[in-house]
Amino acid sequence: MTADRSLPTSRMGRMARLAAVGARTGAGLLSKRGKGAAEYALEVLGTMRGLAAKVGQMLSYVDGVLPEGQREHYERALMALRAAAPRSSWEAVSALIEAELGACPSELFAELEPEPFASASIGQVHRARLHDGRQVAVKVQHPGIGDAVEADLANAGVLESMASLLAPRGVDPKAAFAEVARRFR
Numbered sequence: 001m002t003a004d005r006s007l008p009t010s011r012m013g014r015m016a017r018l019a020a021v022g023a024r025t026g027a028g029l030l031s032k033r034g035k036g037a038a039e040y041a042l043e044v045l046g047t048m049r050g051l052a053a054k055v056g057q058m059l060s061y062v063d064g065v066l067p068e069g070q071r072e073h074y075e076r077a078l079m080a081l082r083a084a085a086p087r088s089s090w091e092a093v094s095a096l097i098e099a100e101l102g103a104c105p106s107e108l109f110a111e112l113e114p115e116p117f118a119s120a121s122i123g124q125v126h127r128a129r130l131h132d133g134r135q136v137a138v139k140v141q142h143p144g145i146g147d148a149v150e151a152d153l154a155n156a157g158v159l160e161s162m163a164s165l166l167a168p169r170g171v172d173p174k175a176a177f178a179e180v181a182r183r184f185r
Contacts, residue, residue, distance in 0.1 A: 007142060008048060042056065050152050112128040122145055
């Protein structure tokens with residue numbers, strides 16, 4: 001996965017990338033050549049981060065979603081989203097820390113490792129030491145991820161509206177969507 005690609009944050013930009021993944025995945029499933037399409041899905045969903053990466057992570061382990069003949073390709077490729085999400089550059093993280101906390105990292109911490117020890121779809125974690133000697137973990141959201149998540153939630157709202165029309169009695173898609181949105185925010 002390419003870590004230095006810019007994070008798309010507009011609703012239309014994110015929808016266009018998901019549509020491209022859907023088209024290529026669909027073609028791969030029909031042609032029985034799913035490996036290349038699975039690797040493409042990994043690349044796009046990984047660089048999109050946010051909800052898109054979460055969906056990719058879930059596809060890597062939820063049975064019954066992908067056709068039997070292609071499932072192995074997708075599970076293997078998308079498993080990488082769980083193991084090693086793309087990381088934001090140190091320059092972007094450093095600038096974000098300074099913008100959020102009002103001082104450059106070298107003033108805030110006695111040490112702050114530029115290389116994260118963990119990265120996920122929403123952010124990453126760096127080891128640091130405070131000036132008083134305490135070891136801490138510094139969790140940083142990927143730059144632009146808030147806008148990306150809001151764009152994904154707005155796009156998912158369309159699906160929620162359709163699900164409301166098709167859902168069986170007793171199922172409340174609006175409440176389920178509200179809970180998902182609340183947790184991501």
